[in-house]
Amino acid sequence: MRLICHLVLRLQSRPQNYLRRSKYTSLLRSPLIKEMGTPDRDRVRALNSVHLDKSEKYKHIFDKEDVVGDLKSKTIRGGFWSLISQVGSKIIQLASTIIIARILSPEDYGLVAKVAILISFTNLFSDMGFSYATIQSPKLQHNQVNCLFWINVIIGIILGLIIYSISPYIADFYNDNRLSSIAKAMALTFPINGIILQHKALLSRQMKFKDLAIMQLAGICVSVIVGIILALLGFGYWTIVIMQIAIPLSSIPFSFLLCEWRPSIPSNFKNMKQLLNFGMGVTGYDIVNYISRSLDRLLIGKFDTTHNLGLYDKAYNLMMLPILQIRTPINRIAIPALSAVQNDKIKFNNTFYRIVSTIAIITVPLACILYISSETIIKIILGNNWVESAPLFKILSIVCFLQPSISTFGIILISLGLSKRYFIWGCINSFIISLGFICGIQYGTPGICISYVISNIIMLIPTIIICTKNTSVNPWHSIKILASPMLTAIAIISLIISIRCYLKYNYESILCVVSENVSFTIIYLIMIYYIKNTRELLKYYYSIIAKKLSL
Numbered sequence: 319m320r321l322i323c324h325l326v327l328r329l330q331s332r333p334q335n336y337l338r339r340s341k342y343t344s345l346l347r348s349p350l351i352k353e354m355g356t357p358d359r360d361r362v363r364a365l366n367s368v369h370l371d372k373s374e375k376y377k378h379i380f381d382k383e384d385v386v387g388d389l390k391s392k393t394i395r396g397g398f399w400s401l402i403s404q405v406g407s408k409i410i411q412l413a414s415t416i417i418i419a420r421i422l423s424p425e426d427y428g429l430v431a432k433v434a435i436l437i438s439f440t441n442l443f444s445d446m447g448f449s450y451a452t453i454q455s456p457k458l459q460h461n462q463v464n465c466l467f468w469i470n471v472i473i474g475i476i477l478g479l480i481i482y483s484i485s486p487y488i489a490d491f492y493n494d495n496r497l498s499s500i501a502k503a504m505a506l507t508f509p510i511n512g513i514i515l516q517h518k519a520l521l522s523r524q525m526k527f528k529d530l531a532i533m534q535l536a537g538i539c540v541s542v543i544v545g546i547i548l549a550l551l552g553f554g555y556w557t558i559v560i561m562q563i564a565i566p567l568s569s570i571p572f573s574f575l576l577c578e579w580r581p582s583i584p585s586n587f588k589n590m591k592q593l594l595n596f597g598m599g600v601t602g603y604d605i606v607n608y609i610s611r612s613l614d615r616l617l618i619g620k621f622d623t624t625h626n627l628g629l630y631d632k633a634y635n636l637m638m639l640p641i642l643q644i645r646t647p648i649n650r651i652a653i654p655a656l657s658a659v660q661n662d663k664i665k666f667n668n669t670f671y672r673i674v675s676t677i678a679i680i681t682v683p684l685a686c687i688l689y690i691s692s693e694t695i696i697k698i699i700l701g702n703n704w705v706e707s708a709p710l711f712k713i714l715s716i717v718c719f720l721q722p723s724i725s726t727f728g729i730i731l732i733s734l735g736l737s738k739r740y741f742i743w744g745c746i747n748s749f750i751i752s753l754g755f756i757c758g759i760q761y762g763t764p765g766i767c768i769s770y771v772i773s774n775i776i777m778l779i780p781t782i783i784i785c786t787k788n789t790s791v792n793p794w795h796s797i798k799i800l801a802s803p804m805l806t807a808i809a810i811i812s813l814i815i816s817i818r819c820y821l822k823y824n825y826e827s828i829l830c831v832v833s834e835n836v837s838f839t840i841i842y843l844i845m846i847y848y849i850k851n852t853r854e855l856l857k858y859y860y861s862i863i864a865k866k867l868s869l
Contacts, residue, residue: 379520379523379524379577379578379579380457380458380459380460380463380523389655389658389659389665389669392525392655393525393651393655393669394859395525395527395528396525396527396650396651396654396655397647397648397651399527399528399530399531400527400530400531400646400647400648400650400651401643401647402531403527403530403531403534403535403647404643404646404647405643406531406535407534407535407538408643410535410538410539410542411538411542413542414542414545414546417546417549418545418546418549418557418558421549421550422549422554422555422557422558423554425555426554426555426557426558427555427558429494429496429497429500429555430500430555430558430559430562432488432492432494432497433488433497433500433501433504434504436481436488436501437481437504437507439608440477440480440481440508441508442601442604442605442608443473443477443601444470444473444474444477444508444511444512444515445470445515445597445601446469446470446473446597446598446600446601447596447597447598447599447600447601447604447737448466448469448470448515448516448519448593448594448597449515449516449518449519449522450519450596450597450600450653450732451466451593451594451596451597451600452466452516452519452520452523452593453519453522453523453653453654453657454596454653454657454660454732454733454734454735455592455593455596455657455735456657456660456661458523460579460582461584461585462590462593463516463520463579464581464582464584465584465590466516466590466593467515467516467581468581468584470512470513470515470516471509471512471513472512473508473512474508474509474510474511474512474513475508475509475512477505477508478505478506478507478508478509479505481501481502481504481505481508482501482502482505484501485497485498485499485501485502485505486498488501489501496555500555500559503556503559503560503563504559504562504563506563507562507563507566510563510566510567510570511566513570513573514566514569514570514573516579516581517573517574517576517577517579518530518533518573518577520577520579521533521576521577522650522653522654523654523657524654525651525654525655525658526576527650527651529576529577532572532576533569533572533573533576534569536568536569536572537564537565537566537568537569537572538565540564540565540568541561541562541564541565541568542561544560544561544564545557545558545560545561545564548560548561592735595737595738596735596737597737598737599737599738599740599741600732600737600740600741602741602744602745603728603737603740603741603743603744604744606741606744606745606748607744607747607748609748609752610747610748610749610751610752610755611751613751613752613755613756614630614755614766614770615627615630615631617755617756617759617766618630618759618763618766621759622759622762622763626762626763627763629704629706629707629710629763630707630710630763630766630767632700632704632707633696633707633708633710633711633714634710634714636695636696636699636700636711637688637711637714637715637717637718638718640684640688641681641684641685641718641721641722644677644680644681644684644722645677645681645722645725648673648676648677649726649729652670652673652726652729652733653729653732653733655669655673656669656670656673656729656730656733657732657733660733660734660735663790666733666790666791667790667791667792670729670730670791671795671796671799671851672855672858673726673729674723674726674727674796674799674800675799675851675852675855676855677722677723677726678722678723678799678800678802678803678804679803679846679852679855681718681719681722681723682719682723682803682804682807683803683807683838683839683842684718685715685716685718685719685807686715686719686807686810686811686838687835687838687839688711688715688718689712689715689716689719689811690811690814690815690834690835690838691831691834691835692708692709692711692712692715693705693708693712694828694831695711696708696711709764710763710764710767713764713767713768713771714767714770714771716771717770717771717774719804719807720774720775720778721774723800724774724777724778724781724782727781727782727785727786727796728740728743728781728785730785730786730789730791731743731785734789739784739785739787742784743781743784743785746777746780746784747777747781750773750776750777751770751773751774751777753773754769754770754772754773755769755770757769758770779797782796782797798851799851802846802849802851802852803846803852806842806845806846806849807842809845810838810841810842810845811838814834814837814838
């Protein structure tokens with residue numbers, strides 16, 4: 319009997335899939351086990367429950383039933399907390415910059431920026447798209463998340479070792495030995511990030527954006543406090559380096575506190591192929607998109623002056639700043655919301671139409687305001703020394719008119735698990751944009767801006783067709799949704815430009831700028847309200863908010 323018990327215990331300690339195939343599995347339920355002594359019987363039961371209980375224990379984390387059942391309110395709350403997180407983090411970072419920048423020198427920031435270029439590129443490989451895989455997967459098991467967790471940790475360790483090993487070459491390239499120590503220290507961020515990626519993905523899967531906001535803001539607050547103390551103590555550029563490490567490091571306890579899931583020793587890699595393939599497709603898109611979006615600055619730096627590169631960089635970043643504050647929180651909640659209803663075509667379509675309509679209604683008029691007020695915005699925010707960037711800013715605001723809405727269609731492919739098509743779309747889009755940059759550089763920095771606008775216009779219809787093909791989303795209905803706010807805004811802006819030409823007033827004065835923007839906003843809201851789709855969308859949001867306030 320002892321020999322048989324020993325055999326059963328050995329079998330039970332092996333992976334569960336082996337036990338299913340084993341002819342000795344029946345021994346676990348045999349009368350012989352029941353006749354065993356209490357200590358041995360309890361040990362068998364304990365070992366038997368190790369793998370079986372994990373999926374049941376975390377069932378409420380992996381299932382999407384709660385999300386689907388309360389999708390409307392979770393989406394609204396998620397948008398609110400994502401916006402709080404986005405705006406709050408920017409305010410805290412801006413406040414810290416105002417304080418720390420007065421203590422540190424520009425050289426300190428420049429040193430870290432040299433290493434940050436390589437770190438930002440290497441970050442593309444840290445997640446490998448596995449966070450999206452966890453969020454998107456219709457069904458999820460503990461073993462799958464557990465394997466992805468350890469893969470992320472291993473990838474983080476490998477990337478950290480790579481940065482650590484090439485740090486001397488970074489110092490040699492820039493002829494500054496300080497960069498070697500900076501690169502070695504910043505290499506720590508990769509394994510640290512690997513620990514929290516899956517916990518953040520599981521919180522997103524359950525649309526617990528309040529917890530994610532707490533985690534993000536807490537990490538930034540800890541980083542800022544540490545940074546101010548170190549700056550006052552005279553740590554110089556190490557202040558910035560340690561702040562970068564402190565954000566993910568301080569997020570670890572919050573991730574384990576706010577997310578109940580706990581990793582364990584992986585037993586097998588069964589059912590991982592689909593998740594890994596999905597992650598590879600997302601990573602491939604990120605890489606080609608990064609290359610195409612870095613080519614503009616590379617070409618201007620090579621074939622134009624450094625002065626023009628600075629003008630372009632400031633104009634582009636300033637143009638994208640307000641758009642990112644709106645688009646990022648909406649996209650953050652869109653993927654888990656759409657993934658939760660991917661098997662319900664009607665709910666999926668209605669949710670996507672509301673998302674793309676919301677982004678278009680907000681970003682299109684904002685882009686128009688940036689266009690008609692470009693000179694004044696540059697003077698107020700950047701000062702008179704940057705007036706030369708105003709024409710570039712005006713051209714790029716047209717991109718702002720199109721890009722936020724166009725890029726939203728990629729969410730369809732991620733939510734439905736079509737990562738291969740997502741990568742193909744990324745390759746086509748990156749090729750067209752890169753080709754435009756190569757042609758545009760012949761005409762200098764303005765040529766780059768114009769080519770970027772033309773590339774986005776060219777990709778408008780192909781993007782909608784590629785992303786909606788063989789899906790339940792109707793491409794023509796999507797075009798109709800986008801056309802309403804776009805045509806309305808174009809009509810109003812044409813009217814304002816016509817009035818400028820006819821009256822010939824000084825439209826750069828503060829009074830005129832404010833009058834034009836207020837008039838534009840009022841007319842736009844009145845006209846957009848009488849469009850059926852927009853009116854229904856506003857009523858939809860109003861009903862949810864009113865219901866929540868009445869509770």
